[in-house]
Amino acid sequence: MELADAGAAGSSQGAPGPEQPGGPAGSVHDQVVPTQNSSSRVIIHVDLDCFYAQVEMISNPELKDKPLGVQQKYLVVTCNYEARKLGVTKLMNVRDAKEKCPQLVLVNGEDLTRYREMSYKVTELLEEFSPVVERLGFDENFVDLTEIVEKKLQQLQSDELSALTVSGHVYNNQPINLHDIMHIRLLVGSQIAAEMREAMYNQLGLTGCAGVACNKLLAKLVSGVFKPNQQTVLLPESCQDLIYSLNHIKKMPGIGYKTAKRLEALGINSVQDLQTFSSKILEKELGISVAQRIQKLSFGEDNSPVTPSGPPQSFSEEDSFKKCSSEVEAKIKIEELLANLLNRVSRDGRKPHTIRLVIRRYSSEKYCCRESRQCPIPSHVIQKLGAGNYDVMTPMVDILMKLFRNMVNVKMPFHLTLLSVCLCNLKALNTTKKGPMDYYLTSSMSTTSCSGKRSSVSTLLQYTKI
């Protein structure tokens, strides 16, 4: 069987540089024009169906056949398909939702603990298929399947190859060409996608959608084509159809609220508008980085790699409210947020080296803007982190209140609508590679913390006098 190879195989991280060694030297065909999607990667995007609602239905199976909404404050942040049939949508006001659907059952979803735990179980399950898994929020994951597809292909006999079929939908019902190596790869990808969804359902009881394509953008877009609990593969020839199906540039992942507004001001509304707009002018308006990236997106091109997420970079807890206008009130809320965070971070095992306080001030109608202050966590506090302790609360609350007073003039009236505490700059405790001095170094001093100008001698003294 003849296979027409469209692109360079091997690199699963896409974007082979132009100077990368290619075919036989001196060949006339060396001048490969690296046009769109010369990538031969196979990427899957996995998107759980109404994730929070699913978790709630697993917790309480009596909810399964009822219209269910998950509530945070006065919003229905997500709902199951029973509720959607009756007109409830995501981020709908609770009053509107109840009006549309009086039988709607609401559960409070402000505590994300169970959602977060289930979310990581999904990511871990996917990591068993391939370690290259990137999380996007709690309910979406990208996996780079390139390598495992290639492995499977090598095991296939030629008679099995000719009997290869797709699992799930093919976007646009495009005919499959088994002589096209990229079609073959994507079909194998679709079968792995089905295996992943089966495993999610059998092991975790979760349903979701999957999209298989040659890059993250396209995989994400195509995963949503057939919606609850189905999967779709995009063959390269239908790429343009898929991106033209977006009716506005704001629908393009990577083009957010701000950029969409600026594009609209330039008269750019559709994907085609963006494709044909002058690159030079776009670069002047948005900066070269954003301009080049989003214009590529408009052609369905996306060479960004699937970056393994690994453990979280930060832990945060926030609470929003109608009004907080006194320091004591703020302190009580901050204490609650911090207590929960300390529990989470001690279960993680790593130690945060930075703490941040975030506020949102009341403003009549301006776009909600947040302000933050952060500072290093003193090393003696870091050390005490881990075991269930109260003696770490006091110094950390003191720090947070200093950050608070740095942002908010407490002698003047104020009106806050959100408080958030974030622990970040997480470091593993014992990354020390045994040098002569390391014996004296504690976990909180390891690696990068010693690199600064502040000599390790003074820091060392703090620890050796224990």
Place this chain on the structure above:
DNA sequence: TGGGGTTAT
């Protein structure tokens, strides 16, 4: 618009 997350500047 909640209660989270990430990266770039």
Place this chain on the structure above:
DNA sequence: ATAACCC
């Protein structure tokens, strides 16, 4: 520290 993006 903020601003943009994602869910």
